[in-house]
Amino acid sequence: MSEWIDIGEMDAIPRRGARVVKTAAGCVAIFRTEADEVFALDDRCPHKGGPLSDGIVHGKSVTCPLHNWVFDFDTGRCTGPDEGAVAVYPVRVENGRILIDAARLRARIGEAA
Amino acid sequence: MAEKLVVIGAGMASGRMLEHLCEGDPDRYSVTLFGEEPRGNYNRIMLSPVLSGEKTYEEIVTHDADWYAANRVDCRFGEAVTRIDRDRKVVVSASGETPYDKLLIATGSSPFVIPVPGSKLDGVVTYRDLDDTNAMIAAAGSGRKAVVIGGGLLGLEAAAGLQARGMDVTVLHLMGHLMERQLDEAAGYLLKAELERRAIRVHVLANTHEIQGKDRVTGVRLDDGTVYPADIVVMAVGIRPNVELAKSAGLACGRGLHVDDAMVTSDADILAVGECVEHGGTCYGLVAPLYDMARVAAQTLLGQDAAYRGSITSTKLKVTGIDLFSGGDFSDGEGREEIVYRDPGAGVYKRLVLVQNRIVGIVLYGDTADGGWFFGLLKDGTDISDMRDTLIFGPAYAGGSPLDPMAAVAALPDDAEICGCNGVCKGTIVQAIGAGATDLDAVRTVTKASGSCGTCTGLVEQVLALTLGDAFQAPAARPVCGCTDLTHEEVRRLIKSQDLKTMPAVMQACGWKTSCGCHICRPALNYYLLSDWPLEYRDDPQSRFVNERHHANIQKDGTFSVVPRMWGGITTPDELRAIADAADKYSVPTVKVTGGQRIDLLGVRKEDLPGMWADLNAAGLVSGHAYAKGLRTVKTCVGTDHCRFGTQDSTGLGIKIERRLWGSWTPHKVKMAVSGCPRNCAEATCKDVGVICVDSGFEIGVAGAAGMDVKATEPLAKVATEEEAMELIVAFVQLYRENAKYLDRPYKWVAKVGMDWVRERVVEDAENRADLVRRFDLSQSVYQKDPWAEHAAPRMRPSYRPLADLTLEAAE
Numbered sequence: 001m002s003e004w005i006d007i008g009e010m011d012a013i014p015r016r017g018a019r020v021v022k023t024a025a026g027c028v029a030i031f032r033t034e035a036d037e038v039f040a041l042d043d044r045c046p047h048k049g050g051p052l053s054d055g056i057v058h059g060k061s062v063t064c065p066l067h068n069w070v071f072d073f074d075t076g077r078c079t080g081p082d083e084g085a086v087a088v089y090p091v092r093v094e095n096g097r098i099l100i101d102a103a104r105l106r107a108r109i110g111e112a113a
Numbered sequence: 114m115a116e117k118l119v120v121i122g123a124g125m126a127s128g129r130m131l132e133h134l135c136e137g138d139p140d141r142y143s144v145t146l147f148g149e150e151p152r153g154n155y156n157r158i159m160l161s162p163v164l165s166g167e168k169t170y171e172e173i174v175t176h177d178a179d180w181y182a183a184n185r186v187d188c189r190f191g192e193a194v195t196r197i198d199r200d201r202k203v204v205v206s207a208s209g210e211t212p213y214d215k216l217l218i219a220t221g222s223s224p225f226v227i228p229v230p231g232s233k234l235d236g237v238v239t240y241r242d243l244d245d246t247n248a249m250i251a252a253a254g255s256g257r258k259a260v261v262i263g264g265g266l267l268g269l270e271a272a273a274g275l276q277a278r279g280m281d282v283t284v285l286h287l288m289g290h291l292m293e294r295q296l297d298e299a300a301g302y303l304l305k306a307e308l309e310r311r312a313i314r315v316h317v318l319a320n321t322h323e324i325q326g327k328d329r330v331t332g333v334r335l336d337d338g339t340v341y342p343a344d345i346v347v348m349a350v351g352i353r354p355n356v357e358l359a360k361s362a363g364l365a366c367g368r369g370l371h372v373d374d375a376m377v378t379s380d381a382d383i384l385a386v387g388e389c390v391e392h393g394g395t396c397y398g399l400v401a402p403l404y405d406m407a408r409v410a411a412q413t414l415l416g417q418d419a420a421y422r423g424s425i426t427s428t429k430l431k432v433t434g435i436d437l438f439s440g441g442d443f444s445d446g447e448g449r450e451e452i453v454y455r456d457p458g459a460g461v462y463k464r465l466v467l468v469q470n471r472i473v474g475i476v477l478y479g480d481t482a483d484g485g486w487f488f489g490l491l492k493d494g495t496d497i498s499d500m501r502d503t504l505i506f507g508p509a510y511a512g513g514s515p516l517d518p519m520a521a522v523a524a525l526p527d528d529a530e531i532c533g534c535n536g537v538c539k540g541t542i543v544q545a546i547g548a549g550a551t552d553l554d555a556v557r558t559v560t561k562a563s564g565s566c567g568t569c570t571g572l573v574e575q576v577l578a579l580t581l582g583d584a585f586q587a588p589a590a591r592p593v594c595g596c597t598d599l600t601h602e603e604v605r606r607l608i609k610s611q612d613l614k615t616m617p618a619v620m621q622a623c624g625w626k627t628s629c630g631c632h633i634c635r636p637a638l639n640y641y642l643l644s645d646w647p648l649e650y651r652d653d654p655q656s657r658f659v660n661e662r663h664h665a666n667i668q669k670d671g672t673f674s675v676v677p678r679m680w681g682g683i684t685t686p687d688e689l690r691a692i693a694d695a696a697d698k699y700s701v702p703t704v705k706v707t708g709g710q711r712i713d714l715l716g717v718r719k720e721d722l723p724g725m726w727a728d729l730n731a732a733g734l735v736s737g738h739a740y741a742k743g744l745r746t747v748k749t750c751v752g753t754d755h756c757r758f759g760t761q762d763s764t765g766l767g768i769k770i771e772r773r774l775w776g777s778w779t780p781h782k783v784k785m786a787v788s789g790c791p792r793n794c795a796e797a798t799c800k801d802v803g804v805i806c807v808d809s810g811f812e813i814g815v816a817g818a819a820g821m822d823v824k825a826t827e828p829l830a831k832v833a834t835e836e837e838a839m840e841l842i843v844a845f846v847q848l849y850r851e852n853a854k855y856l857d858r859p860y861k862w863v864a865k866v867g868m869d870w871v872r873e874r875v876v877e878d879a880e881n882r883a884d885l886v887r888r889f890d891l892s893q894s895v896y897q898k899d900p901w902a903e904h905a906a907p908r909m910r911p912s913y914r915p916l917a918d919l920t921l922e923a924a925e
Contacts, residue, residue, distance in 0.1 A: 016656075
C-alpha cells in the first residue's frame with residue numbers, strides 16, 4: 001500500500017538541482033529536472049559513497065561529485081562504463097508540493113536494519 | 114598478350130600480393146582469383162572488433178567488388194580448387210579447368226581442433242573467418258555461457274569479444290600462463306589478473322577431457338574433473354597450414370609448403386605466400402611476415418630480384434583497454450641479461466632481454482608506447498651500451514634528450530618501423546608526406562601505415578606533425594564532450610561572434626545533442642559566458658561543480674573544507690582566534706596549514722557551512738576561494754619589512770595583487786607568489802604568475818607549474834614600479850580568461866598560443882593592455898564579492914539543510 005506524505009514545496013529545489021530528505025537509514029536525494037520532473041533516489045553513490053544530491057543534474061540523470069559516475073533517474077542505474085545502481089522511490093507532485101511514498105521508505109529502513 | 118596468373122586463396126597475403134602486382138605492372142598478368150569463402154578480401158586482424166561489436170564487416174573490407182573490377186581480376190569466390198595438374202598447367206574447380214602460366218598458392222591455414230570426445234557437437238566453433246565470427250555473434254547473448262579453449266592471442270580476443278557481447282566467459286589454457294608464446298610469466302600473470310578483473314574466468318593448466326552434450330554442447334570437462342557449463346565452445350588452440358592441395362600436386366611440403374627466398378615452390382612456375390608456407394623451417398601466423406612475403410612474391414612475378422629472409426615478429430593484443438606488446442625471444446638462458454621495470458600500482462611491466470648489449474626480446478604490459486622503438490633496436494641489432502641506464506624508459510630519455518613525445522619520434526631514424534602490421538618505416542611516411550599526403554587518411558592510403566590494426570595511428574600523426582610543422586592540422590580536435598561535435602575553441606569563438614549570451618542560446622546555436630548538456634560541458638559554458646558577458650550573463654550555480662556551488666571543497670566523505678582568505682599570507686591574533694572559535698564551535702576534526710599560506714578547516718558538515726561563514730565574516734574573514742577555478746592565493750615572503758636580504762616590500766605587493774584579483778573566475782585555478790629577492794622563498798618561479806623582486810624593480814614570470822607537471826615560469830617582463838607590475842599581471846590574467854580553454858592552466862594555454870603572442874598583447878601593445886585591464890575591472894565590478902556573505906544570508910541558508918527530516922515519521 002502506498003502512503004504518500006508531503007515533504008515540501010517543489011520550488012524549494014532549484015531546476016537542475018537537488019535537496020535531501022533525511023531518513024533513519026540515511027539520506028534520500030530529491031532531484032528536480034529542467035522540465036520540472038521530480039525524482040527520488042538514494043543519496044549515496046554505490047561507488048565511494050558520494051552525495052548524489054551535490055552532483056550536476058543533466059537531462060534525467062545526475063553526475064556524482066566525487067568520481068563522475070552518472071545515474072539515470074528512471075532506473076537508478078549507472079550509465080556508461082561503470083556498473084552500479086541506487087534505489088529509486090516513488091514521488092509525485094501535487095499543487096506544487098512533493099509527495100513521497102512513506103511505505104517504500106519504511107521498507108528501506110527495514111532492509112537497512 | 115598477358116600471361117595467365119591463377120591465385121588460389123583470397124586472404125590477406127594474396128590480397129596484398131595483388132596490390133603490389135597491379136601497382137608494379139597492371140598489364141603483365143590476367144588474374145583469376147579463387148577463394149573458398151563467398152566474399153573477397155577483408156582484414157582478418159579486425160575480426161576481433163567485429164566480434165565485440167566495435168566494428169562492422171563493411172568497415173573491415175579491404176578489397177571490394179569495385180577494386181577487383183578496376184584491376185580486372187576475374188573473381189571465383191565460393192569456388193574451391195580441387196586439383197592442380199602441373200603437367201598440363203591447369204587448376205580444376207567446380208566450373209572446370211582454368212589454365213595458368215604462373216600459379217600462386219595462398220590457401221592459408223585451418224584452425225586446429227583438439228580431438229577430444231564431443232569436438233564435433235553443434236555449438237563448437239573455431240575462430241578464423243567471418244563465418245566463424247558470425248556464428249559466435251549468433252550464439253552470444255546476455256547471461257549465456259562461453260568457454261574458450263586456448264589462451265593465446267586469438268583465444269583471448271575471442272573471449273574479450275564474447276564478453277563484450279554480454280556472455281559469461283571462461284578461458285581454458287593448457288600451459289601455466291596465458292599467451293606463453295608471446296609473454297613471459299610475469300606479463301602473463303598481469304594479463305590474467307586484468308581479465309579476471311573484467312570478470313573473464315581464466316583456468317590455466319587446464320587439460321580438456323571432453324566436450325559434453327547430446328546434440329549440442331552443454332559443457333566442458335577437464336582432466337581434473339572440473340566442469341564448466343557452456344552454450345558455446347570456441348576452439349582457439351592453434352593453426353595448421355593448409356597444404357593438402359599442394360601435397361596432392363606433388364609439391365615439396367614439410368609442416369607447410371616449402372618455398373625459397375623468392376617465394377617459389379619446388380615447381381618454378383608455382384609460388385606460395387601466407388600462412389600455408391614454410392620458409393627456413395618456420396611457419397608464420399601473423400600479418401607482418403605475410404605482407405613481407407607478398408611483396409617478394411609480387412617482385413618475383415614481375416621478374417625482379419627479391420628475397421624474403423624470414424621475419425622477427427612482434428605481437429599486440431587487440432583487446433580494448435589492454436596494452437600488451439611482445440617481440441623477439443624473451444626466454445631465459447645463458448648469457449642473457451635483462452632490464453625489468455615494474456609499477457604494480459599502475460599495472461605496468463616492461464622487460465628487455467639483452468645478449469651482449471643488444472636487445473633480443475621485448476615484453477611490455479600496461480604501457481606499450483615504446484614498443485616500436487624497442488623493436489626497431491632489436492631488428493637493427495643496435496648496440497645499446499651507451500643508453501643502457503635509461504633504455505627501459507624509452508626514447509624520450511635515451512641519451513638525455515628532453516621529455517617530449519615529439520622528440521622521441523624526431524629521434525627515430527628513417528628506417529625505424531612505425532607500422533608493424535604493414536612494415537612501414539618512418540622514411541616511407543616522410544616521403545609520402547613530401548609527395549603530397551598531408552593528412553592521416555592520405556598517408557594511410559598511400560603507405561598503408563596504420564591501416565591494419567591501427568594502434569600506430571598516434572605515431573603516424575606525430576610523424577605528420579613533425580614533417581609538416583605548422584602546416585599540420587591536428588585531426589578533428591576533440592569535441593568538448595558527447596553533447597557536441599565542436600571543440601572548446603570553436604564554442605568560445607561562436608559565443609563571441611554570434612553574441613550568444615545564455616546557455617540555451619549556445620546550445621541552440623551550436624546544435625547541442627542533449628537537452629541541457631552534461632557535467633562536462635555545462636561548467637565550461639557557464640565559465641565562458643560569465644567571462645565574455647560579465648554584465649549580461651547570470652552565473653548559473655546549477656552548472657557549477659559542487660565546490661563552486663557550495664563555496665567549499667567537498668571531501669571524500671561528503672563533508673567540506675573551509676579556507677578563509679589570508680591576504681598575502683598575513684593574519685592577526687584576532688583572525689586566528691575567530692578561526693579557532695569556529696573550529697571548536699563546529700567540532701572541526703582537522704585543522705591544517707595549507708601550502709598557500711592559510712588555514713584549512715577540514716570535515717565541516719554541509720548544514721554547518723552558512724553558520725561558520727557568518728562567524729568568520731564577523732571577524733572580517735572572507736572566502737579564500739580554495740575551491741575555485743579562480744584566483745587562489747598570492748604567496749609571499751616577508752620582504753623588506755623584516756628580511757635582511759629583501760629588496761622590495763614583497764608582502765605588500767602580494768597583498769595588493771590579491772586584493773585586486775580575488776573573486777575573479779578563471780579557466781582553471783590561478784596561483785601566484787611574490788618573492789622579495791632572488792632567493793625566492795615564496796617559490797614564485799613555479800607559479801601561474803610569479804614576481805621576483807630585485808633591487809631595480811620586479812621580474813614577472815608566468816606559466817609555471819608545480820602540479821602534475823613541474824615547470825619554471827617564463828619571463829613576461831621586468832618593470833620598475835609596483836603599478837606597472839600590477840597592470841601587467843592583471844592584463845595577463847584577463848588575456849588568459851578571455852582565450853584559454855576551460856580547465857587549461859596558464860602554462861598549458863601559453864604552450865598553445867606561444868609566449869610571443871602573449872607578450873605582444875600584454876607587454877608591447879600598451880593600448881591593448883589598457884583594454885584588457887579595463888575589461889578585467891568591469892568583470893570584477895560584478896564578481897568581486899564575498900560568496901560566503903551571500904550564502905550565509907538567511908534566505909540562502911535553507912538550501913544547505915535537508916528539505917525534510919523523516920527520521921522519526923518513517924520509523925513509526
